[in-house]
């Protein structure tokens with residue numbers, strides 16, 4: 001078994017007297033897609049926020065390849081390979097899809113974000129950007145302004161920008177939320193492709209059980225901020241304790 005790329009150790013956050021994430025210890029490995037499930041308010045998004053740095057931990061640690069990220073800002077964590085889809089505040093709405101991806105490629109390559117570069121360098125960056133454009137099946141809208149994209153394509157652009165950052169850890173929080181049925185499979189295919197890259201670790205928060213079944217190598221269940229179960233999908237979803245937590249929603253997990 002490969003070494004864990006991401007580890008949370010007793011990760012905890014308290015909001016006043018409320019413990020939203022309570023001493024969650026978990027290891028995540030390259031080549032593995034873990035889906036985080038749990039009822040509303042279980043602490044899933046908060047756990048993500050603690051990993052990506054949007055929220056400071058009250059206790060515990062976040063380690064990436066053994067490096068302690070716990071006190072780092074989100075941007076520093078991104079530099080260490082933590083990639084979260086919604087971190088993409090770097091979108092330029094008036095620029096085209098291709099220009100946005102190229103700027104993300106430039107930013108990653110250390111070239112900064114200036115639009116104008118020597119021609120040869122531009123060609124190289126554009127070629128790379130076009131690869132992400134193709135990977136995310138956005139070729140048809142490559143010259144469309146990002147702001148005017150339909151919702152489904154915007155979500156794909158988020159994935160393209162995330163890929164351009166070349167993170168080791170991909171974090172998706174309900175990636176198909178609000179998407180039409182015809183767009184959702186594209187995004188799920190993309191996530192499946194990322195997971196097939198054995199060097200990447202994928203974490204996914206998801207409510208839709210068909211998505212969970214299609215993608216999960218492993219499921220962890222959070223409940224009241226605590227890690228309730230962790231294991232292979234069939235084992236976790238058929239366990240009595242998980243069924244009890246979802247009581248009243250048993251058809252979803254069945």
Ligand SMILES: Nc1ncnc2c1ncn2[C@@H]1O[C@H](COP(=O)(O)OP(=O)(O)OP(=O)(O)O)[C@@H](O)[C@H]1O
Pocket residue numbers: 015020038039040041042043044045046047
């Ligand atoms: N900034 C905050 N201040 C106070 N309480 C918070 C804050 N963020 C989250 N919480 C609380 O922490 C708990 C966990 O919330 P969280 O959003 O992580 O749950 P979730 O499992 O992602 O739920 P959902 O599936 O509904 O998105 C909730 O009780 C929520 O009200």
